[in-house]
Amino acid sequence: MQRSITVDQERCCHCGLCVKDCVVNALQLNEGEVPRYVQGKEENCVGCQHCFAICPTGALSFGNKRSQDSLQVGYGKSDDLLRLIQSRRSIRFYKKEDVGQDILNNLVSMLPYAPTGGNADNLHFSIVSTREKMDEIRAISYQKIGESKDMPQVFYQAREAFAAGNDMIFRNAPAMIAVALNLERTIPGCEIADPIIALSYFELYAQSLGLGTLWCDWALMIAKKIPEIYAKLQIPEKYTLQYIILFGLPAVRYSRTIQPEMFSVNLIR
Ligand SMILES: Cc1cc2nc3c(=O)[nH]c(=O)nc-3n(C[C@H](O)[C@H](O)[C@H](O)COP(=O)(O)O)c2cc1C
Known part of the structure; x- marks a missing residue:
């Protein structure tokens, strides 16, 4: 797995979201700089690309993945x-x-x-x-x-x-x-x-x-x-x-949904 981030200095808005969202706390953002790996923590990166996905300006590239090649996030109905x-x-x-x-x-x-x-x-x-x-x-x-x-x-x-x-x-x-x-x-x-x-x-x-x-x-x-x-x-x-x-390809079609028995559920408050 390629563990490297590149940050476009022009586009980075220094919001720190990538740093906050890093699951292994491997990133840091120092005053006047762009985000980078904390020295020695690069190895902890699990490659989840959260830093890449959360960047609001598309400034961060992960390995060879560029923001312009990603889809807009959408959750459908x-x-x-x-x-x-x-x-x-x-x-x-x-x-x-x-x-x-x-x-x-x-x-x-x-x-x-x-x-x-x-x-x-x-x-x-x-x-x-x-x-x-x-x-x-x-x-x-x-x-x-x-x-x-x-x-x-x-x-x-x-x-x-x-x-x-x-x-x-x-x-x-x-x-x-x-x-x-x-x-x-x-x-x-x-x-x-x-x-x-x-x-x-x-x-x-x-x-x-x-x-x-x-x-x-x-x-x-x-x-x-x-x-x-x-x-x-x-x-x-x-x-x-x-x-x-x-x-x-199915050779049968169902006309309606089933009406399943409820599983046992605890709503714990
Ligand atoms: C883990 C798992 C294993 C299953 N194995 C078989 C199987 O070997 N043969 C089969 O005809 N159906 C198999 N089924 C289908 C179940 O019988 C079916 O999910 C269940 O009867 C409920 O029907 P539904 O999936 O249409 O809601 C399996 C389902 C699950 C979840």
């Missing part, structure tokens, strides 16, 4: 986000066609915006993006289930269903995304949260783009139990598979 959350359903029926390249590009470009503990660069995503590849994975999975004696009982039932044309494990999805974690780069305590937050962002954004998604414990179990499937995910060394979401 909260009602729209709530309706998306309420309308999201697990999709178990998919159209035949592959997800288009433009949509895949959008999904990929969204991924690094999910937060990780300590802003760690600790996740890898493997996206199986064609039905052809998914069909290969399906075929190998059900074949290996047939050859194995120690799979969960449900997988033998799923194999029978597959022979009858019903893919209970991968739901006939044309694509899936797997998230893997590099433990060495992960802040202790964030091992579970980091990958799951990333896929939660992915799921909501994918559904906002008209895709169906399914968190898939069964696909995860298959990938962990069958080395040939794990290998197909091409997860880099030092990373371990954490979770899988199936996705694709």
Whole structure:
């Protein structure tokens, strides 16, 4: 990670917001100067770019990132986000066609915006993006289930269903995304949260783009139990598979939101 800030002397308004917002107190602003790293504290910088994002005049560049290349901050309409959350359903029926390249590009470009503990660069995503590849994975999975004696009982039932044309494990999805974690780069305590937050962002954004998604414990179990499937995910060394979401164009449409039972909530004052 590139840890360096450059401040345009002309544009800096000396407001000190970058210094105040630095999560590791690595910046200082001396009288008559522009902000800079406190000597020796540069190493503490986690690269969160808060200093860059908060600068009201765009005077601060972070590494090779320039303010003019950023988007205007916008939060959209909260009602729209709530309706998306309420309308999201697990999709178990998919159209035949592959997800288009433009949509895949959008999904990929969204991924690094999910937060990780300590802003760690600790996740890898493997996206199986064609039905052809998914069909290969399906075929190998059900074949290996047939050859194995120690799979969960449900997988033998799923194999029978597959022979009858019903893919209970991968739901006939044309694509899936797997998230893997590099433990060495992960802040202790964030091992579970980091990958799951990333896929939660992915799921909501994918559904906002008209895709169906399914968190898939069964696909995860298959990938962990069958080395040939794990290998197909091409997860880099030092990373371990954490979770899988199936996705694709949905072949079902829901007409209304559900009316879920309330979780137990304490409002503590
Ligand atoms: C962590 C997780 C794992 C899941 N694994 C599976 C799975 O293996 N197969 C499946 O059909 N659904 C799976 N689901 C979907 C749940 O069954 C589904 O979320 C739940 O029934 C509520 O339905 P909804 O997502 O449409 O609100 C999983 C969901 C979560 C959150």
